[in-house]
Amino acid sequence: MKLLPRLLASAALAAGLALPAAAQEDPFTVGFVYVGPIGDYGWTWTHDQGRLAVEEAFGDAVDTVYAETVPEGPDAERVMTQMILNGADMIFTTSFGYGPATNAVAARFPDVYFEHATGYQRDTENVSTYSARFYEGRAVIGHIAGHMTESNIVGYIASYPIPEVIRGINSAFLHAREVNPDVEFRVVWAYTWFDPAVEADAAQALIDAGADVILQHTDSTAPQAAAQEAGGVYTFGQASDMIQFAPEPRISSIIDNWGPYYVRRVGEAMEGTWEQSDTWEGMPEGMVLIGEMTEAIPEEVRASATAIMEAIQAGEYHPFTGPINRQDGTAWLAEGEIADDGTLAGMNFYVEGLTGEIPN
Amino acid sequence: MIRLEKRPQPSRGWVIGGPILAVALTMVAGGVMFALLGSDPVEAMRIIFWDPLFSERFASYSRPQLLVKAGPLILIAVGLSLGFRAGIWNIGAEGQYIVGALFGAAFGLAFYPSESALIFPGMVLAGLLGGVLWAMIPALLKVYARTNEILVSLLLVYVAEAMLASAATGWLRNPEGSGFPGSRNLSRHPGTDNPELIAGTGMHWGVLAAFVAVIAAYVLMQRHVLGYQIRLSGEAPRAARFGGVNPARLVLLCMGISGALAGAAGLFEVSGPAGQITIDFNAGYGFTAIIVAFLGRLNPLGILLAGLLLALTFIGGELAQLMLGLPAPSIQAFQGMLLFFLLAIDVLANYRVKWGREAAA
Numbered sequence: 001m002k003l004l005p006r007l008l009a010s011a012a013l014a015a016g017l018a019l020p021a022a023a024q025e026d027p028f029t030v031g032f033v034y035v036g037p038i039g040d041y042g043w044t045w046t047h048d049q050g051r052l053a054v055e056e057a058f059g060d061a062v063d064t065v066y067a068e069t070v071p072e073g074p075d076a077e078r079v080m081t082q083m084i085l086n087g088a089d090m091i092f093t094t095s096f097g098y099g100p101a102t103n104a105v106a107a108r109f110p111d112v113y114f115e116h117a118t119g120y121q122r123d124t125e126n127v128s129t130y131s132a133r134f135y136e137g138r139a140v141i142g143h144i145a146g147h148m149t150e151s152n153i154v155g156y157i158a159s160y161p162i163p164e165v166i167r168g169i170n171s172a173f174l175h176a177r178e179v180n181p182d183v184e185f186r187v188v189w190a191y192t193w194f195d196p197a198v199e200a201d202a203a204q205a206l207i208d209a210g211a212d213v214i215l216q217h218t219d220s221t222a223p224q225a226a227a228q229e230a231g232g233v234y235t236f237g238q239a240s241d242m243i244q245f246a247p248e249p250r251i252s253s254i255i256d257n258w259g260p261y262y263v264r265r266v267g268e269a270m271e272g273t274w275e276q277s278d279t280w281e282g283m284p285e286g287m288v289l290i291g292e293m294t295e296a297i298p299e300e301v302r303a304s305a306t307a308i309m310e311a312i313q314a315g316e317y318h319p320f321t322g323p324i325n326r327q328d329g330t331a332w333l334a335e336g337e338i339a340d341d342g343t344l345a346g347m348n349f350y351v352e353g354l355t356g357e358i359p360n
Numbered sequence: 361m362i363r364l365e366k367r368p369q370p371s372r373g374w375v376i377g378g379p380i381l382a383v384a385l386t387m388v389a390g391g392v393m394f395a396l397l398g399s400d401p402v403e404a405m406r407i408i409f410w411d412p413l414f415s416e417r418f419a420s421y422s423r424p425q426l427l428v429k430a431g432p433l434i435l436i437a438v439g440l441s442l443g444f445r446a447g448i449w450n451i452g453a454e455g456q457y458i459v460g461a462l463f464g465a466a467f468g469l470a471f472y473p474s475e476s477a478l479i480f481p482g483m484v485l486a487g488l489l490g491g492v493l494w495a496m497i498p499a500l501l502k503v504y505a506r507t508n509e510i511l512v513s514l515l516l517v518y519v520a521e522a523m524l525a526s527a528a529t530g531w532l533r534n535p536e537g538s539g540f541p542g543s544r545n546l547s548r549h550p551g552t553d554n555p556e557l558i559a560g561t562g563m564h565w566g567v568l569a570a571f572v573a574v575i576a577a578y579v580l581m582q583r584h585v586l587g588y589q590i591r592l593s594g595e596a597p598r599a600a601r602f603g604g605v606n607p608a609r610l611v612l613l614c615m616g617i618s619g620a621l622a623g624a625a626g627l628f629e630v631s632g633p634a635g636q637i638t639i640d641f642n643a644g645y646g647f648t649a650i651i652v653a654f655l656g657r658l659n660p661l662g663i664l665l666a667g668l669l670l671a672l673t674f675i676g677g678e679l680a681q682l683m684l685g686l687p688a689p690s691i692q693a694f695q696g697m698l699l700f701f702l703l704a705i706d707v708l709a710n711y712r713v714k715w716g717r718e719a720a721a
Contacts, residue, residue, distance in 0.1 A: 066681075071640065191522075
């Protein structure tokens, strides 16, 4: 065992002795900045699956690096810069809060390609933004939730009051109400994307308040575990399949599938055909998938949920199709009218029937 | 049997040699961990401790970043150390940091889009004021209602976080941000920005303030009667009372100073490196500063070194993640080892290790 001499050398380290390994055929390096740990089995895990898909698709031609649990703000800026100094040619930043940092670094390194998830700022030409239409998935699980609840109280663990989250609440609620006029949503704002302790508390509080179905827009499996312990409570996997909690409490899931987009964009960057874009894809393109519906869901509900899923996938149905009123009763969409992307992207209001206020 | 015997005076040799030994022990223990994770431990140590300072590729960027990262830690920790020396435990610097940033940013944005040179000084004052006000809540409650300042100041962090979220999504939200949370950018607007004072050094007003605070605290503790009162209150509270120290005044002063410095750190951060109020603006500086304060043995010069050392492990640790693919938690464990060994070795400076039984008196 050659451990000891190495350790002694490590302890005695006083000067930088090792030289950087000689660069051979320089591979295209892609960096990933993650907001949570890869082991969250949720949001960050799915992005890392995308990274692995890139590695598999390009083999030795591509090198990937990543940094996990990077706080949003100046720390993110530093991590990105160090990635670039370390040779990164392209960087994916996978949280909304990385927007200012991504654009600041992009302005300093015009030759590096940037892809910012769920963002809207594209200050320089080397920044693209991309997101998924998660609300399409929410329509399907909202439909299931409306059928499954017996207490008619559906709990919803929301993260931050931003348009993406509000869209999800609205979409799930509309489709739960459609099949169950008595259903009510209780929304808890966790103000975190990933904090198992807070998420478990939120789930428990909702269960105590009578919720027997819980939807989450946070990334950990803690709500699933809380529901399992309580018993008789149904949940849905978020971001990843969370299949380890099937067949109950997890009865289906919304899965983010970033791999194809990442492979496509990295390929374009390598070929030099990459162009700035604002991508917003959903179930038709396969960026959002619905996880297996378990036996806990009655067969006819599985059938109707599958029908909605297929209609959205085929582009025949839009989850925000009128008539829909705002929470205050004013009209938003007329009969048959479909929401435009601009309104959806900046959605800051609840639809009619939801109780409570969006905090601000 | 091993016994610890208190030294009449801390050993000089251990005070200086202790930290060096602690770093060496951390390298060995950390090296074992990194080796078990499949990385070359020598390379890992080089990347963490050497590359951020001297590598050709990174140093010109990471050396200034060291100051950017250490600045707020040092500024907050210096303020906290005064109270800690007097036995006054402000655990809520994180909250004072947030409120300082909110006050400062709100002041700056109130005059938007003016670019007057008077705005930034006003923001600094507002930041100081915000920090002081937030610290005065636990201080006044301690003095007049005998509440515990540890609990009150800590719990007020969560109140401040809620205020921050409400500011970012509501009353300070950028009206041109199409509904997304976050204020206008302060650092890219002349008048409200806290720029790099000398290009390429990372030196901004906050870093400068941290250095000034170190010197001021050093002079205060060594030369000023208040420093004497602080030390006396911490070491012998009864004697301090007989000696004419007014404990209520000391609580208000120590909490006020630590709150002011934490608030200033928040203001300098929001108008500089962070650039804007966001929901997650606070990155834990207020809590990490408590570690820095103790790591620096509550001594201003020690805090300066401790802040820089901790910043080095943050930046070097990130490099190690990128270059060796080490998981983030292993870097945190490594930082934990460093703190553990420093504090453990500290015992040797204050105590003598004796083998065998205590001699009969």
